Amino acid sequence: MSFVVPARFCGPPESGNGGWVSGHAASLLSPGPGEAVTVRxxxxxxxxxxxxxDRLDGSLRVLDGDRLVLEASIGAAPDPRGIPAPVSFADAQAAGERYEGLVAHPFPTCYSCGTAREPGDALRLQPGPVDGGxxxxxxxxxxDVGPETVWAALDCPGGWASGIAGRPMVLGTMTATVHTAPVPGEPYVIMAWQRGSQGRKHLxxxxxYAADGDRPxxxxxxxxxxxxxxxxxxxxPLGENA
Known part of the structure; x- marks a missing residue:
C-alpha cells in the first residue's frame, strides 16, 4: 500500500496540508462509530x-524511505462537552471579512485557508473572530468532498483561533471524529477556539455544524x-532544505 499527497493538497508550498494528510491516513484506518483517529x-x-x-493493528505509519512522516492510531473520540454552539451561517460569512489572512498569510498556498488559491481548487476558508474569543x-x-476534505476543514480554523496570524505555526497532532459526511452544496459553519498554550505548542x-436554519x-x-x-x-520535507 502506498500513500501519495498530490500537490493540490499542499499547506506550505512544498509540503502537504496537515489536515488533508491526516484525513487521508484516517481513511485508511476506517474508524468505527464513536471512534476517533489521532495523527502525529x-x-x-x-x-x-x-x-x-506500514500497517499495524489499529494503527499505521507512513514513511518516506527510512524517514517517519506520520503515525496514526484509532482511539476514543474527544469529549464533545464544552464544544461551543455555532453562530448562524450569515454570521460565519461576516466573520470572513475579519479574516487576518486577508492582510498577511504565512502560507497563502494552503489548500484549507490559503488566499492565493483559485475558487473550486481549494477550500478557501476564511475563519474570523466572533464573540466570546x-x-x-x-x-x-x-x-468532490471526502474524508480528507472534512479533516482539512477542521484543521486550519484552529490555527487561526490559536494566533497563527502573529506567530506562524504548522499542525503537529490532530485527533478528529466525523459523525456524518457533509452534503455537497449545503451550508456548514465551522467553529474554532483556543484550548491553551505551552511554549511553542498551541492547542x-x-x-x-450543518447550518439548518431554525432547526437545532x-x-x-x-x-x-x-x-x-x-x-x-x-x-x-526532510532532505529538501535549501
Missing amino acids: LRTPPPLDRELAV LYACAWVPAP SGTAV AQLLGHAEATWIAVDPDTVR
Missing part, C-alpha cells in the same frame, strides 16, 4: 511522492489539535 506528523509530508504505509467561518463543500479545538444545529464532527510555532521559510 513527524516531518512535513512531501508532495507527489509515493510513500510507504471564538472564530468561525462558512463552508459550502464542493462535489485548539474545532467543530463543524447538527454536529458533523470535531477535532482537537496541537500546533507548533515555526519559521515559515524552513517548512520543507
Whole structure:
C-alpha cells in the first residue's frame, strides 16, 4: 500500500496540508462509530511522492524511505462537552471579512485557508473572530468532498483561533471524529477556539455544524489539535532544505 499527497493538497508550498494528510491516513484506518483517529506528523509530508504505509493493528505509519512522516492510531473520540454552539451561517460569512489572512498569510498556498488559491481548487476558508474569543467561518463543500476534505476543514480554523496570524505555526497532532459526511452544496459553519498554550505548542479545538436554519444545529464532527510555532521559510520535507 502506498500513500501519495498530490500537490493540490499542499499547506506550505512544498509540503502537504496537515489536515488533508491526516484525513487521508484516517481513511485508511476506517474508524468505527464513536471512534476517533489521532495523527502525529513527524516531518512535513512531501508532495507527489509515493510513500510507504506500514500497517499495524489499529494503527499505521507512513514513511518516506527510512524517514517517519506520520503515525496514526484509532482511539476514543474527544469529549464533545464544552464544544461551543455555532453562530448562524450569515454570521460565519461576516466573520470572513475579519479574516487576518486577508492582510498577511504565512502560507497563502494552503489548500484549507490559503488566499492565493483559485475558487473550486481549494477550500478557501476564511475563519474570523466572533464573540466570546471564538472564530468561525462558512463552508459550502464542493462535489468532490471526502474524508480528507472534512479533516482539512477542521484543521486550519484552529490555527487561526490559536494566533497563527502573529506567530506562524504548522499542525503537529490532530485527533478528529466525523459523525456524518457533509452534503455537497449545503451550508456548514465551522467553529474554532483556543484550548491553551505551552511554549511553542498551541492547542485548539474545532467543530463543524450543518447550518439548518431554525432547526437545532447538527454536529458533523470535531477535532482537537496541537500546533507548533515555526519559521515559515524552513517548512520543507526532510532532505529538501535549501
